Amino acid sequence: MTITSAGPTTLPTEIAALRQLDPGLMERLRHEALTIPRNWSVEYGDYQNGGWHTLSLLNDTGDPRDVTIRDCPQPQPTALLEQMPAVQELIAELGVKAMWARLARLDAGAFLWEHRDYGELTTTERHRLHVPLVTNSSAYLVIGGTKVHMSVGRVWRLTPTSPHGVCNRHGPSRIHLIIDCYADDTFAALNRGEVVGLGHAELLPVLEQSQIDEVVATATGLAELDYDHAAETTLLKLFYQYAMPEGQAYDLISGMYAALGREGDAQRWTAKKTVMLGRP
Template sequence: MGDAQQTAALSGQIVQLDGLDGQLIERMRHEALTAPAPWKAEYGEFQSGGWWTTSLMNASGDAADVRITDGTARPTALLRHMPATAGLLDELGLNYMWVRLARLEANAFLWEHRDYDELDQVERHRLHIPLHTKSSAFLVTGGTKVHMAGGRIWRLTPTYAHGVCNLLGPDRIHLIADVYGDDAYQQLAGRTKEPSAAERLPAASEADLAERLAAARCLADLGYVDAAEQLLLRLFYSFALPEGTAYDLIATLHTALGDIEANQRWTAAKSKLLALVS
């Protein structure tokens, strides 16, 4: 894919919106790192472990309620400990569905997936504000690696297959706001900028995939089945792959191992995580 094609493809998936004041970001970062947040592990089927969230605004008003649903968001008690963050959310004037902090630990992965498929089909958008991050934390979407740098609001379209990893640390902390489409959102969305540091991942050859599958089989034969599965899942972050390839490879691995139940489980996981119609 050429640079122009890559930019066009990415523009529907991830873009930068407004820049934010550096001092405000510092205050928000301090709040995120020090507020008494009830971090919760949720969506275990999407991750390797190390993904934690806590809610700032949602329909229940409970910061420990982190399973995303449609609704009219109201502040949780946690947001009262974060005045700079609350001030920015108020200033943006958006129609919030859910606002949360998301923390991804070092050597942690969110596997390839889509979001929003389980919600009512109304216009909604996902905004990211990076608060604490380094370049070893990045998003992959459309076979392209993007580090969401601090200092700006980012818009991600999560109905495209995507995944996130944090290879080295420190913990990546983002404020994530799911918002409904309205005039305030349209005004914000009218000021877009393409990602400044997007890197197209290399295509995987049949030999590349065969080599990784053989390595996974060796691990599985030694009894390290989880490690074998994770080796294949991580291919999504190294190569530009056809959608769902990592899940197909794991299913193939289990077929070779004679484990039909595991093959069926991973085939079902692919359909669930990527919202595929059978």
């Protein structure tokens, strides 16, 4: 099956390239990210295929391995942040009202499946900032049918309440500093620095019915041989190759199991879609 790109495009509205960072500071940030973190935590296992690890820098307990995101109007530095003066400097320089801050490492071959964030939190307005520290061209985010590579040297804004997924196809590991923050005047001023037209964005091709049938047939064959994980992964990965309607990959898995007469598995994936996207 040949995959042809639909071509370059402007960044979708859910993501923006903001202020550029000093190269010297960037080098210190990168050095800290590569040399200091230890004992990365694995959380949100249902959201990934493995290979996505995090450590908290600001939270409400001070424990860097406490990584389950929740509302935190007055976060405190964790033991890890205390060892990272360059990261402290950047967070202070940005000046936003942080809810949480963490390092996120996405290893080679890792996928974070299509999902929405903040669904379990209050309705308080919040936003997410990404600062890529270590990355590669095969690490990208998919949102709104668009593939976006967030390059180093700049602060990026993401609207994570829109369906999105992330992958790192070939490596090396991608490491981002992620800051979840509340809306305030400082955040608004940071966004006024958006650089229009900057970004590495590419429209994904539309998935035709004949291609759907081909991939579903392959996945069904794997499921019939009891290779359920491989079958499910085959369908979930379509999100990173094609512009698909919201939740279609989950629907294809549910439909595959229903066609095989495995109603329990079909219902399980229908329920999982609700968890991941906040709607059936």
